[in-house]
Amino acid sequence: MEKQFSIAEAKNRLPTIIHYVEKGPHVELTRRGKPVAMLLSIREYKRLSRKYAGFWSAISEFRRKFEDEGIEIFERDFKGFRDLSVGREVELR
Numbered sequence: 001m002e003k004q005f006s007i008a009e010a011k012n013r014l015p016t017i018i019h020y021v022e023k024g025p026h027v028e029l030t031r032r033g034k035p036v037a038m039l040l041s042i043r044e045y046k047r048l049s050r051k052y053a054g055f056w057s058a059i060s061e062f063r064r065k066f067e068d069e070g071i072e073i074f075e076r077d078f079k080g081f082r083d084l085s086v087g088r089e090v091e092l093r
Contacts, residue, residue, distance in 0.1 A: 003017075004030055
């Protein structure tokens with residue numbers, strides 16, 4: 001269960017709340033009983049705000065890293081990784 005604090009309560013207990021948030025769980029801040037903000041660790045913020053490159057960009061970056069080290073990767077190295085069989089058949093009613 002996530003912890004909740006009113007803004008006034010959080011103002012008075014900020015150091016304690018910061019120590020709590022640094023350990024992982026986030027804290028919800030409320031105003032008149034309604035959620036208005038979340039307080040979370042920098043680690044969690046960075047994880048949530050990270051941009052994902054996508055599969056093709058990840059493969060390209062992977063190849064570049066190996067090429068920089070003098071290791072060549074060819075298409076045949078990936079042969080057999082992908083399942084080329086037909087997907088499940090769907091019965092139409």
